[in-house]
Structure formats: structure tokens, C-alpha cells
Amino acid sequence: MRRSPVKSDRHSPGDSEERRLGGAQPVLRAAQLTRTVRGHTLVDHVSFTVYPRDLLAVLGPSGAGKSSLLRMLNRLDEPTAGTVYLHHRSYREIPPRDLRRRVGFVSQRSYLFPGTVGENLCFGPEQCGSTLQEEEVAALLEAVGLVGYGERNVATLSGGEVQRVAVARALANQPEVLLLDEPTSALDKAARAGVEWHIQRVIGEWGLACVMVTHDEEQARRMAGVALVLGEGRVEAMGPAMEVLGA
């Protein structure tokens, strides 16, 4: 059996500060990350640290560089300057495929592969010659509240279910970091609440470090311990979510 979810208290805003003070080791550290395209700086010397069971929300207006920043964290895009450290090791020293298994990514629009939910969950482990057992698929689906969905064709899923399958598919690689790019932006209020609840649950139970891009300040207050506000690619504010965004 692969790694089991670690039972722990639910993640709550403010946890990260306590862990920092308690000397917890950072999982991911972005150092002076910069990306310039045709002379236009999308992300400008952004630095931050994320700890286990930490959810860092990245906010800012459209075009502020939120998604550009997120795509650099698992090296889908290359930084012009700066780097990311995964457990104190620069990610340029880590083979890209290993890096991306350890730093899971769920995009704004979840691109599920044609086929069943189970096939989607098995895709990541298969890339390194591993096979998910039935009970592992069931555990992943249980983690995102989709018990019994293994044989469902992805074409029959609702928007909220699709996002939760995308999260479970990223979790199938047993990542240490989970990157979420506006995971609920296309969902209605009820579906959004469900996805949020399950994301918070897996972050807490799996001990993940999470970076989530969102344009929704309310959502950041509900979910994040730390908030980072970007403006024109630069950090405008960073700190405990309740302080940065106001109660």
C-alpha cells in the first residue's frame, strides 16, 4: 500500500505561523522568481516559503502574474531568474519528471484524459512503472468524496466532480506540494464549497504544502494560512491571511 493519509487536526488558518515558530522545515521555497517575456516582466523577484499543511493563497488582479508564478513552481515554465528549492534542493538539480511527481499541479480548467476516472488516477503512477491497486484508487476517491466513481466515464462528470478527480489524480503521485490554479473559479457556490472542503481535508490529512491561486478574497480567508498579493508581478503584501486581507 502506498502512503496512507496522515490523520491530523483539520488545517486551519494560522497553522503555518505556529509551525514556523515551532521550527518546522519548509517544503518549498521560491527564491527571487522572475519571468520576463519579450521584455515584459510577468513575475518580478517573488520569494516565499511553504510549510507542510500550509496553504498559501496567491491573489491579485487579472494579469498580475498569479498563474505565471504557479506554472514556474513545477517548472512547466522556466524562470528567467531565481529558483525554487524543494527541501533545500534547487529544483534545477531534480529531473523534471521527478519534480512534477513531487509537486502536483491542478490547472484552472481540469484537463482529464478521455476514459474512466480510475484510468485518470492510474496515469501518474504508470509513468514511473507503478500500478495503483483497487483499494488505492478507492482511497483516493474517498479522499475527494467520490466513492464509487472509479468506473465512471469522465465525460459524465459535473464541473465540481471533474475538479475533484483532477485533485485526486495529482494526489495519486503522492506529491509533497499541491499547486492549485483557481480550482473553483468555474463552479457554483455549492460545488465550490465541496471542492474547498475536500482540498482542505487532503492538505491536512496528507500533510501537503499547498499554493493556491485565487481571485476570491473570501475563499483565501476561508482556506489559507498565508496570503500573497501580487500586483504587476511584484509582491505587494504577504503575511497571515487574516492580516493581509482583513478579517
Add this chain to the structure above:
Amino acid sequence: MLSQIFHNNLALGGAQAVVALVFALSVMFLARRWAIHMEREVVVSLIRGLVQIIAMGLVLVLLLQGPAWTSALVLAGMTVAAANVSRRRVRGVPGTFRVALGGIGIGAGSVIVLMTAAGVIEAEISSLVPVGSMIIASTMNSTALALERFRSDVEAHAGLIEAGLALGAGPRRTLVPYVRTAVQAGILPHMNSLRSLGLVWIPGLMTGMVISGTDPVYAAIYQFVVIVMIFSSGGLAALVSLFLISPHVFSPAEQLLLHPQRSFDDAVC
């Protein structure tokens, strides 16, 4: 009718070309009514085609009097020109000329060399150049179709490809569905040719052989042989060119470079 007016071959050819051109230009103007603007491309292609084929006719006159090895030079030149045409179908990706040259060179080259060695194509200029050029031209079309389909599919499915990369898949694994459809796109015209051979069209080579007095059954079989050679070289060229282009679509850090709204320079900066 034209042959009754023009008794000189050159004048007759010119008049026939004018009639065909008028029809082609009419199609172009018809397309304009649906806001399909291809005037420049059509006019340039027509002029280029006319000049190139007349030049080739003159070169053939000289070649037919020269040694057999000169046909290798002519076919090599045709292969380079064909690669140059094919590469334009995948603008925005570096190294596409070498990719197209490799695909057409290996696809058409291996078929021409093997078939000449086996005696299917006669090792004489009068046979090697016309048959070889037919194979190269069709291979060029297969390569261009395959590369064009590959480029458009990769751009259209960039999200799915990056989803695969983000899950730790290797670049070639993420491209498998698009390589498959691109190879099929490259081969499809030749499959249609084989299916419709004799039913929908009687190819020019066979027609020429029959007119020049060759036994019609042998002419038909030889035409089938040429179509099969074209199918083989087209399929091989599509496979090779897609195998060669795949690494160019990703950076060394396995990042997708062929994005619909991103140029190569943007992606690797």
C-alpha cells in the same frame, strides 16, 4: 478547338495554360465572395508552378543527354526543395527544415534507392527523374500534411499535454495521440488513391504509357507499383518527420514550447 487554331506546340501549350489559369482564377474570385482570401497565395503558386515546370522541362532536355549519376543530383535538389516547402507548415518550431529533410530524405530516398536496386525503377535518367520526382512530391505532401496536423493538434491540446507533463509523463508519451492522428493525416490521401485507383481516376503515368504504346495491363500494374511506392515513402516520411520533430516541441526541461498563444522565444526565455 485550340489545336485547330494553334499549329505550333509552344503556342498551343501557352493557350491551354491560359484557359486553365482563367478557370483557377475564377475559383479564386468565387472564394472571395465568401470572404476567403487566398489571392496572393494562388497567384504566386500559379506563377511559381508554371516557371518551375518549364525550367524542369528544359533541364530534362539537358539531363537526358548526360550521365546517369546526374539524376541523383537532381533528385537530391528536389528533396531539399520539398523539405523547404514542408517546413513552412510548422512555423514557430525551430529545426523544422532538418526535420522535413530527414523525413523526405529517408522516406523517398530509401524507396527510390531500394526500388532502383531491385530493378522496379529503371536506372536511367528518363525513368529515375520522373518516377523519383513523383515519389518526392507525394512524400512532400505527406510530410507537410502530417506536420501541419501535428502542429495544430498539439496547439489545440496544449492543456492535455501539460496535464500529462504535470503528472510526470515524458514528452513523447504525452504526444502519442497526436503523432498517431498526424501519421494518419499524412497517409490518408495515399490510402484514398489506392482505394479509388481505376475507379475514380486513371493516373497520368499509366495514361502516358498507354498512349506511348505500352501494353495497357503492364501499364496498369506499373502504375499500381508506383502508387504503392508513393504510399510507402509517404508513410515512412510522416513517421520519421514526426519522430524527429517531437524533441523540438519541448525544451530540455521538458516544457511544452508549441503553445497557441506563445512563440518559441516566449517559452524558453
